[in-house]
Amino acid sequence: MAERLSNKEVVRFLNEAVAAMEIQGENKFSIRAYQNAMSAIDNLTTSVYDLWENERLSEIPGVGPGLEQHLNELFKTGRVKEWELKKKDLPEGMFELLVLRGVGAKTAHKLAMKFELAKREGALDKIKEVAKAGKIKEIPGFGEKSESDILESIQELKKSKQEKQRMLLHFAERVSDRVVAYLKESEDVKDAVPLGSLRRRNSTVGDIDIAVSSNKSEKVLEHFSKFPEIKDVESSGDRMSTAILRNDVQIDILVSDPDSFGSLLQHFTGSKQHNIKLRQFALEKGMSLSQYGVKEDEKLKKFAQEEGFYRHIGLTWIPPEIREGTEEIELAAKERLPDLAELKDIRGDLHIHTTDSDGVNSLEEMVQAAQELGYEYVAVTDHAPSVQNRGKYEVLGLIEAKRRQIEKLNENGKIRVLYGYEVNILKDSTLGMPDELLEKLDLVIASVHTAFDLPRKDATKRLLSAIENPLVDIIGHPTGRQINQRSSMDLDWEKIFAAVQKTGKILEINAQPQRLDLPDDLVKDAVKLGIKFAVSTDSHSTGELNLLNYGIDVARRGWCTKDSIINTLPLEMLLKILV
Numbered sequence: 001m002a003e004r005l006s007n008k009e010v011v012r013f014l015n016e017a018v019a020a021m022e023i024q025g026e027n028k029f030s031i032r033a034y035q036n037a038m039s040a041i042d043n044l045t046t047s048v049y050d051l052w053e054n055e056r057l058s059e060i061p062g063v064g065p066g067l068e069q070h071l072n073e074l075f076k077t078g079r080v081k082e083w084e085l086k087k088k089d090l091p092e093g094m095f096e097l098l099v100l101r102g103v104g105a106k107t108a109h110k111l112a113m114k115f116e117l118a119k120r121e122g123a124l125d126k127i128k129e130v131a132k133a134g135k136i137k138e139i140p141g142f143g144e145k146s147e148s149d150i151l152e153s154i155q156e157l158k159k160s161k162q163e164k165q166r167m168l169l170h171f172a173e174r175v176s177d178r179v180v181a182y183l184k185e186s187e188d189v190k191d192a193v194p195l196g197s198l199r200r201r202n203s204t205v206g207d208i209d210i211a212v213s214s215n216k217s218e219k220v221l222e223h224f225s226k227f228p229e230i231k232d233v234e235s236s237g238d239r240m241s242t243a244i245l246r247n248d249v250q251i252d253i254l255v256s257d258p259d260s261f262g263s264l265l266q267h268f269t270g271s272k273q274h275n276i277k278l279r280q281f282a283l284e285k286g287m288s289l290s291q292y293g294v295k296e297d298e299k300l301k302k303f304a305q306e307e308g309f310y311r312h313i314g315l316t317w318i319p320p321e322i323r324e325g326t327e328e329i330e331l332a333a334k335e336r337l338p339d340l341a342e343l344k345d346i347r348g349d350l351h352i353h354t355t356d357s358d359g360v361n362s363l364e365e366m367v368q369a370a371q372e373l374g375y376e377y378v379a380v381t382d383h384a385p386s387v388q389n390r391g392k393y394e395v396l397g398l399i400e401a402k403r404r405q406i407e408k409l410n411e412n413g414k415i416r417v418l419y420g421y422e423v424n425i426l427k428d429s430t431l432g433m434p435d436e437l438l439e440k441l442d443l444v445i446a447s448v449h450t451a452f453d454l455p456r457k458d459a460t461k462r463l464l465s466a467i468e469n470p471l472v473d474i475i476g477h478p479t480g481r482q483i484n485q486r487s488s489m490d491l492d493w494e495k496i497f498a499a500v501q502k503t504g505k506i507l508e509i510n511a512q513p514q515r516l517d518l519p520d521d522l523v524k525d526a527v528k529l530g531i532k533f534a535v536s537t538d539s540h541s542t543g544e545l546n547l548l549n550y551g552i553d554v555a556r557r558g559w560c561t562k563d564s565i566i567n568t569l570p571l572e573m574l575l576k577i578l579v
Contacts, residue, residue: 004049005075006047007049010071011041013074013080014034014037014041016083016087017080018035018038018105019095019098019109020083022105022106023106023109034067037061037063037067040060040061040063047246048071049075052072057071061541061543070082091113091117092118092120092123093112093115093117093118099124099157100150100153100157101485102150103150111139114139115127127150136150165484166204166205166484167205168204168205168484168514169202170547172208172249173198175208175249175251176194176198178229180194183210183224188214188216188220190214191213192211192213193210193265194208195265195268195269196209196269197270200270200271200320201321201554203519204483207249207251208249211254211255211264213255213256213258213261214258217238217255220255224243229247230243240255254268259304260292260293261303262307262308262309263292266309267289269323270323272325273324274325277329278313281313281315281329281333285313289313294309315329315333316337317332318337319556321340321553321557322556340555340556340560341560341562345568346565346568347376347567347568348567348574349375349378349536349539350378350420350474351379351445351474351510351537351539352366352379352380352536352538352545356382359539361541363402363406364409366378366542367380367409368542371415373545373546375415376416378418379420379442380417380419380420381420383421383422383424384422384424392434392437399441402419403419406419418443418578419442419443420473421438421441421445422446422476423438423445423447423472425446425447425463427451427454429461429465430465431465431466431472435469443578444472445474445508446472447475447476452489454490456490467500467505472505473577473578474506475500475506476510476538477512478491478508478517478518478522479522481517481519483513483514493525497525497526497529500526506566507533508534509536510536511535511538511547511552512538512544516550518558520557522558523554523555523559523560527564532565533555533560533565533566534566535551535552535555535567536551
């Protein structure tokens, strides 16, 4: 039996196998299958090794019989012979470079061949050395920007090894849900609620804090210590315990008597700036605040519920998502907080993919899943077929055939299916599909998928060109960021927002947990300008249709009401916007 492998180590093995497959020119569908499985494993909140030990690998999305066999071999022996054969004739140093942001298989291979990186050891140091010497920019296809990006990525890698990376919200939530469910198995637990950035629905979370309401803290902490996923209990006191799980996530449990539970919730939800302003507001009224309650005239008043805590100091309850220390306290004092959008307000999803591009479920399966969610409508927006590769008339034939397929679904179904495409905004600022074909669609999403590192002026011009095209309805994942992996594009948002206002374009709030794009700070700026949004999942499978709540989290943190979101509208009103 080989040593226990973490999820990240398994993903590294898979990533290197995929890189070798790409260089060897293997079947793109096989590569995609590996990439889908790799993404699923990377997002697991439980241990893939534990799943293997319990013969549950097949439960992981994308893990078919072939890959399951390879993972069996990996966990048993620490190696996979077939993967090693794929890598045999490739320079080992290229695989060490795959950890760098923005460096894919082809780039890593080209660098390894150019600088003779035959071994993993020292490969990164060698690349850093040649980059500093200005030798990378001399390679055809590279340049000064590529060279500086590689140096920056090496520096980021060094920093990230020293710092603990924050978890994606959906990862932290799934871990927290398991802990909360376990805690509530105890009859001594009256309630258990996540705290901090998780409760405020930040895009990333550090450690997970959970508040527990109970009169028997000792028994609660004893129960928690037996949670099956705990690797080590680092500390435990009368009312608090800290444990490290087997996935290396830190969990802090804080137990409060039920009478003070609301006060503790408020105090540890934060944010820090919100609490500072709240204390100042209370002090001006002769009150002092703590996790135990509100003290006035030397008397402490406890609160079982947060609503009572806020009401006592003269405020309406403030939703956790907007507790960031901006204007929320002033507006709560005047009872003028916005009625934030909720998941139940959504009537349909306007961005999904099927097997006609890179999805894993068919058109019929995706539509059926959307119908089961109770949606009034759904927009099928596969990646647009390439006119350059297929020719205009072949693509026209594809459009007409799919239109007939969708019309048939609309005749027989209880949900209205809209026909759209997600069209690439190319590096030269043109769209990947000509206007004469875009005219035949119900909906056009324009998105950037390549060349994210353009200078600010060029990147802004690129997005503006799509915004100004009258046939484009929605700008998809506008910043291009991927959390913890790729920074947002350098864009002039003042110009972009002005163009969106002028043209009436819709900005997407993409609910994919690694995107959450448009980010909440930009959403808030756009809301003030009256800009409208589409909160969409960008689903590539039926299961991902259930991710919409993460987009709603972003919308709420950006102070969106349902009036700011077009897919809260009835179908007839939506169609008037899209025409």
